[in-house]
Amino acid sequence: MSQYKIIFTGPVGAGKTTAIESISDIPPVKTDASASDMTKTKKSSTTVAMDYGIMNLTGGEKIHLYGTPGQERFDFMWDILTTGGIGLILLLDNTRADPFQDMKFFLDSFQKFIAETNVAIGVTQMDLSNKPTIDDYHIQLQGIGINPPVFSVDARVKNDVSLLVQSLLYSLDPEIEA
Amino acid sequence: MKDKSKSPLKVALHGMDGRTNKMMVMYLQGPCKGAAAVVEDLNAEIDIIDADSLEAKTLLERKLAESAKPIIALSLQELTFENILYVKKPVKVDDMLFALSEAAAILSVKKRSSNHVNSNMENTAIRQSQSLIPKTENVLPSVKDQVKKLTTDEQKKTSKHQTAMQLDEGKFNSYIGSIPGLDVNDPKQFTAATYNPKQYFQGYVQSALMVAEAKKQVMCLNSSWKPLIIFPHNYEIWLDADDKQLRAFASVVMNKISVPAITLTPVESATSSIQKDLEKFHSKDAFLWKLAAWTSKGRYPDALDIHRPVFLKHWPNFTRLVITPHALRIAALLIASPRTLPEIADILKIKPQYVFVFISAAYALGLIGQAKRKADEIIQPSAIKKSEQQGLLNRIIGKLSLNKS
Numbered sequence: 337m338s339q340y341k342i343i344f345t346g347p348v349g350a351g352k353t354t355a356i357e358s359i360s361d362i363p364p365v366k367t368d369a370s371a372s373d374m375t376k377t378k379k380s381s382t383t384v385a386m387d388y389g390i391m392n393l394t395g396g397e398k399i400h401l402y403g404t405p406g407q408e409r410f411d412f413m414w415d416i417l418t419t420g421g422i423g424l425i426l427l428l429d430n431t432r433a434d435p436f437q438d439m440k441f442f443l444d445s446f447q448k449f450i451a452e453t454n455v456a457i458g459v460t461q462m463d464l465s466n467k468p469t470i471d472d473y474h475i476q477l478q479g480i481g482i483n484p485p486v487f488s489v490d491a492r493v494k495n496d497v498s499l500l501v502q503s504l505l506y507s508l509d510p511e512i513e514a
Numbered sequence: 515m516k517d518k519s520k521s522p523l524k525v526a527l528h529g530m531d532g533r534t535n536k537m538m539v540m541y542l543q544g545p546c547k548g549a550a551a552v553v554e555d556l557n558a559e560i561d562i563i564d565a566d567s568l569e570a571k572t573l574l575e576r577k578l579a580e581s582a583k584p585i586i587a588l589s590l591q592e593l594t595f596e597n598i599l600y601v602k603k604p605v606k607v608d609d610m611l612f613a614l615s616e617a618a619a620i621l622s623v624k625k626r627s628s629n630h631v632n633s634n635m636e637n638t639a640i641r642q643s644q645s646l647i648p649k650t651e652n653v654l655p656s657v658k659d660q661v662k663k664l665t666t667d668e669q670k671k672t673s674k675h676q677t678a679m680q681l682d683e684g685k686f687n688s689y690i691g692s693i694p695g696l697d698v699n700d701p702k703q704f705t706a707a708t709y710n711p712k713q714y715f716q717g718y719v720q721s722a723l724m725v726a727e728a729k730k731q732v733m734c735l736n737s738s739w740k741p742l743i744i745f746p747h748n749y750e751i752w753l754d755a756d757d758k759q760l761r762a763f764a765s766v767v768m769n770k771i772s773v774p775a776i777t778l779t780p781v782e783s784a785t786s787s788i789q790k791d792l793e794k795f796h797s798k799d800a801f802l803w804k805l806a807a808w809t810s811k812g813r814y815p816d817a818l819d820i821h822r823p824v825f826l827k828h829w830p831n832f833t834r835l836v837i838t839p840h841a842l843r844i845a846a847l848l849i850a851s852p853r854t855l856p857e858i859a860d861i862l863k864i865k866p867q868y869v870f871v872f873i874s875a876a877y878a879l880g881l882i883g884q885a886k887r888k889a890d891e892i893i894q895p896s897a898i899k900k901s902e903q904q905g906l907l908n909r910i911i912g913k914l915s916l917n918k919s
């Protein structure tokens with residue numbers, strides 16, 4: 337059976353684990369490393385390894401949801417991870433020092449994958465920091481030369497995550513129907 | 515000892531970007547032990563200004579001229595303005611608390627002279643709490659840790675952060691409505707299926723938004739209906755009305771009687787009820803989006819030519835908008851290439867009313883453009899890339915839609 341994947345990426349704390357949890361049919365597998373393995377952050381269950389969840393489709397197909405580790409040292413895994421992927425969900429934390437820098441870093445890291453598939457961007461924690469605005473992100477993206485969906489997303493809210501994934505799928509093909 | 519019953523001083527922040535702003539909120543709440551809390555400008559007792567910001571000079575001049583609030587200026591340089599309390603950057607807790615206590619003293623003198631109530635207590639409380647706080651300069655890491663625990667004013671603006679409401683075809687008529695005697699879905703009536711936003715409340719709201727944004731000034735739009743307040747700095751609108759009431763007013767054609775009653779006035783000091791009713795804040799875009807949808811009732815703006823392709827500048831922020839039927843598909847199609855409105859309906863095999871209502875809402879947000887030059891129309895839109903995985907994508911969408919909770 338084919339392996340279909342949707343990849344969730346973004347910096348630590350952006351909401352990848354939470355987002356996968358929101359739409360997965362199985363309790364997500366969190367493969368977080370132990371606290372001793374964590375570098376500077378004090379957060380006890382932030383992603384340093386992979387998240388994994390499944391969406392079961394009618395007819396028995398499964399969509400595998402993978403969350404990438406936020407750390408740059410996992411660079412080498414990203415290529416393996418994206419093989420067979422149908423698209424990328426990039427989550428950005430609006431309270432971070434420079435979310436545009438984060439965006440550029442991840443778009444750059446996944447450039448090849450994005451060119452072959454598509455990307456949809458979710459900006460989280462906008463309830464904590466209302467700036468930059470979604471329009472500001474679009475202005476940045478203009479400079480980069482891509483025009484993907486950018487939504488405010490609360491990773492804890494299933495409808496937000498679901499709409500973001502839908503926008504990714506419709507970007508791949510607007511004619512698909514519910 | 516710190517007096518827990520004492521409420522914090524209300525301060526407004528100026529000349530700071532989002533990030534600095536948030537940092538300051540945390541700083542006052544954390545290291546400064548809640549001696550002051552950041553509130554909306556209009557409800558503040560004290561102004562804190564970043565005097566090194568680009569707009570600092572104008573800000574200071576304006577604040578000195580128009581308000582009697584004590585001002586605390588943060589700067590890298592030594593400042594010696596009269597009537598301004600100065601705190602040197604990088605800001606230290608002791609300095610900040612001292613400036614706040616000075617400001618509180620000014621306030622209490624003012625209060626005393628106005629109502630003879632001795633509120634000197636406030637002042638003492640701060641001075642006392644000061645001694646409890648260890649001298650720390652490098653407070654930033656602990657501040658960052660607290661980010662997610664605090665409830666900010668922003669979080670209390672619940673309508674702004676509510677997830678999207680999705681309308682399916684069945685809900686269209688009851689929620690969006692139609693114009694009696696007009697069948698917008700009949701191609702023969704397409705040319706008549708237009709509306710002019712300027713004839714409705716929508717047009718007045720849009721003009722008011724433009725003025726408020728140009729002047730960077732809080733403005734109130736008064737009409738025969740409810741006052742609508744525009745906060746251009748945060749892209750917010752405040753209105754005390756539910757969707758049903760707004761929907762009803764949206765469809766009223768403005769006439770000779772109602773128009774003279776419409777005025778736009780600057781707001782210098784809003785009532786505190788506004789500041790308390792945080793859930794009545796709407797994001798400008800979400801508000802305008804639904805107002806346009808309800809004004810359109812399935813028609814499209816008369817400024818658009820139905821025979822010319824339209825393009826979508828970028829995806830709307832769908833998670834915070836009312837999602838009309840097939841809106842995501844229409845957006846995806848238009849991002850790929852420009853299309854005429856009937857083409858969109860044809861390709862997606864949907865009723866034109868769903869296209870028109872989406873276009874009206876996106877047009878109100880400035881997201882829709884139309885090729886003006888003939889040259890733009892010469893190129894045939896690319897055939898849609900039919901995904902080999904269409905069946906699979908269908909099933910995922912089906913699953914996600916089923917899962918709506």
Ligand SMILES: Nc1nc2c(ncn2[C@@H]2O[C@H](COP(=O)(O)OP(=O)(O)O)[C@@H](O)[C@H]2O)c(=O)[nH]1
Binds near residue numbers: 346353355
């Ligand atoms: N306030 C707020 N918290 C959020 C939002 N999105 C996610 N979170 C929280 O952010 C924290 C970090 O999320 P997590 O999924 O662990 O991030 P990860 O490191 O990318 O896997 C969790 O406590 C989430 O509940 C949001 O939009 N607003």
Ligand SMILES: [Mg+2]
Binds near residue numbers: 349353381382387
């Ligand atoms: Mg995680």
